[in-house]
Amino acid sequence: MSLFGDALAxxxxxxxxxxxxxxxxxxxxHLAVTFAAVALAAAVAIPLxxxxxxxxxxxxxxxxxxxxxxxVPTLGLLTLLGLWLxxxxxxxxxxxxxxxxxxxxxxxxxxxxxxxxxxVDAARSLGMSExxxxxxxxxxxxxxxxxxxxxxxxxxxxxxxxxxxxxxDTGLGRYxxxxxxxxxxxxxxxxxxxxxxxxxxxxxxxxFVQRACRGPxxxxxxxAAPEAAPAKG
Amino acid sequence: xxxxxxxxxxxxxxxxxHVQIAVPAVLISIVAAVALGRLAWRWRRVGAVxxxxxxLLYSVPALPLLIVIPVVLSIPLRSDLNLIIxxxxxxxxxxAGTALDAFRSVDPRVREAAEALGHSRAGIxxxxxxxxxxxxxxxxxxxxxxxxxxxxxxGALVGIQSLGNLLTDGxxxxxxxxxxxxxxxxxxxxxxxxxxxxxxxxxxxxxxxRTPRARSRRRADDTAAVSA
Numbered sequence: 001m002s003l004f005g006d007a008l009a010x011x012x013x014x015x016x017x018x019x020x021x022x023x024x025x026x027x028x029x030h031l032a033v034t035f036a037a038v039a040l041a042a043a044v045a046i047p048l049x050x051x052x053x054x055x056x057x058x059x060x061x062x063x064x065x066x067x068x069x070x071x072v073p074t075l076g077l078l079t080l081l082g083l084w085l086x087x088x089x090x091x092x093x094x095x096x097x098x099x100x101x102x103x104x105x106x107x108x109x110x111x112x113x114x115x116x117x118x119x120v121d122a123a124r125s126l127g128m129s130e131x132x133x134x135x136x137x138x139x140x141x142x143x144x145x146x147x148x149x150x151x152x153x154x155x156x157x158x159x160x161x162x163x164x165x166x167x168x169d170t171g172l173g174r175y176x177x178x179x180x181x182x183x184x185x186x187x188x189x190x191x192x193x194x195x196x197x198x199x200x201x202x203x204x205x206x207x208f209v210q211r212a213c214r215g216p217x218x219x220x221x222x223x224a225a226p227e228a229a230p231a232k233g
Numbered sequence: 234x235x236x237x238x239x240x241x242x243x244x245x246x247x248x249x250x251h252v253q254i255a256v257p258a259v260l261i262s263i264v265a266a267v268a269l270g271r272l273a274w275r276w277r278r279v280g281a282v283x284x285x286x287x288x289l290l291y292s293v294p295a296l297p298l299l300i301v302i303p304v305v306l307s308i309p310l311r312s313d314l315n316l317i318i319x320x321x322x323x324x325x326x327x328x329a330g331t332a333l334d335a336f337r338s339v340d341p342r343v344r345e346a347a348e349a350l351g352h353s354r355a356g357i358x359x360x361x362x363x364x365x366x367x368x369x370x371x372x373x374x375x376x377x378x379x380x381x382x383x384x385x386x387x388g389a390l391v392g393i394q395s396l397g398n399l400l401t402d403g404x405x406x407x408x409x410x411x412x413x414x415x416x417x418x419x420x421x422x423x424x425x426x427x428x429x430x431x432x433x434x435x436x437x438x439x440x441x442x443r444t445p446r447a448r449s450r451r452r453a454d455d456t457a458a459v460s461a
Contacts (some may be wrong), residue, residue: 003304071423073386075397076416079404083412122360159294166390176296179389189304192297203292 001088007189024195030171032196034158037096041153045101046146049108054134057196062109066102073159074099082167092164100153107149111142145215158199172198236410244399248418251395255422258317262324262377269325270332271442280333287326295387310320311392320384324377331373337368368441371434375427382423386415
């Protein structure tokens, strides 16, 4: 158990902060990669999910992609893309975008779909255009579910961004792999603790956002917020 | 294909290793999650705490968990046991909530009727609760089976052998065929186990076959699991 003490000492050691391989730099890299991947995936997945939820067409696509991506080993995707695109950030970034996609798609689709049909019909009969329906009724009502998808995707990506260090000199995963290679358990454990702490913090933060979006309780008992179970990475 | 032919016994070894890690992890998850789900169903307050803790656990990334477990339990980093424990923790975290939903899906009137007929508590559990909640439970088990099989590959990064070795080894030596073989076989293991689960499910819940009404109910349960 004193290993935890060693790992903490490793994290607190001033020499491990600052510079191109410092903890602060790695932390920012990790966050930057995570946000970039989630943002890129969201730019396509959320509009697509909203479209599917609004029109009700293409539902099977959502279910199928969610199931299929869960079965594909993340490491396989990462290494295969790594061989094709070479060492560097492109391959892991692409893999992370692919990973984030299904959760975001499912969240957006389920969120829009979960909006109370009565409210949507009422808004339509008041003369709202389809755009207004989506932006003023369906998305606000389904916001918590959409954020749930975002939360699942972020969690998955921040975890998998650790593996990105296998292919490129990026993120907190570096400490893990460096420690593994040189049998430096404190460094490895320090990396593990930093990644876990970051993931927990992000998850808790997004959980708060999600709760804030939930607003007043819905009239119908439609509390079954469908959060696609994230594939682990 | 030639790579596969030349390395058949190695691939077969890794495949077996993979199954030997995934199957125990799933079995432990099922037992633990059913117990936790039952606990949460009976005592709401305890349940909220337990389910909160499991969802927190689920947000810990896999690779770091593989490094923390050996320190806490003093077991070797490069052991199957390490990976099985990590996977069982995730499986339990993911399945416990579904198990609670499964027990809640049982109509309380059926339970009351069984009680009125003189069934004991244990009898109600084995003959009413478990069979009637089984379809929802099974859909959750299918989800964790697929994700567990895929996650076993991560072990290769710390030196625990599985099909994941084909991924890391193929990457390091630049053999596309090896990586593709690893991916395809991992998916194949997941699909085979999934089919087995569906068959077992059909065998133990014979009342859900045939009638159109059963079919539509089954579809409802499956959708519930996808979104669970």
